[in-house]
Structure formats: structure tokens, C-alpha cells
Amino acid sequence: MAVPYIVIKQQGPPGSRWEGEKVKFARLVSNRTVNTYELQEKISKMSTMSPADVAGVLTAVSDLIPLELADGNIVKLDGIGTFRVVASSGVLEDITRISGADFNNVRLNYLPDKKLRQTLKNLRYKRK
DSSP: OOEEEEEEEEEBOTTSTTBTSEEEEEEEOOSOOOOHHHHHHHHHHHSSOOHHHHHHHHHHHHHHHHHHHHTTOOEEETTTEEEEEEEEEOOOSOTTSOOGGGEEEEEEEEEEOHHHHHHHHTOOEEEO
């Protein structure tokens, strides 16, 4: 198994010694998207659960993650990673009247699990 890449030509980065020149870069590309149904089938074959059981677990996890995040919790899935809500605010003139409108740039932060990061360090690549 290897991650495919292609070679592209584009302008060199501004401020670099290649600025204004056509240079080559490697760009990772995906083979395809693996959907939930395919994962259910694969997990079912690797375990004693039926595809329906796996679907139930995946649905429950996808339902619970937003609820836990909405409660201000960090969600850690061993082997997958950690999810947390992050946001910033502007200057607060009156801290007694803070509302959701005071928060901006609200986003989901994901940090891959150590095991997954190690997998990424050991990836192999092939030209497509």
C-alpha cells in the first residue's frame, strides 16, 4: 500500500530563488473515498459484529461526538484522535454580558492519535 502522488508544474514561490520560474512539485492525490458502508463491511469481517451492529455503533458515535463537544468536553477516540471546539473572541468590554455573539472563528480542532501519527510518518508513496 502506498499513497499516490502526481508531479505538477507551477510558478516558484514568491521570495524564493525560483520566483517567476516554472518548477515541479509533488502533490498527493486520493485513490477514492471509502464510505461508511464499506467501513461497516470491513469491520464486520474483522470482528464478530454484523454490518448492522457496526452501523449502529458508528451512528451512535457520530451522534454522541457533537453532544459531548456541545457540553464543553474534549472527545478522545483511542487510535483515532482528539476532537475539541476552539474559538476566539474580540475585546470584551463587559464580561458580565458574554454571549455566543462574542465568539468568532469557531471551529473543530482535530489532533491525530499518537499511533495514527506514527502511521503517517511511515507512509510509502508512489507516482500515479
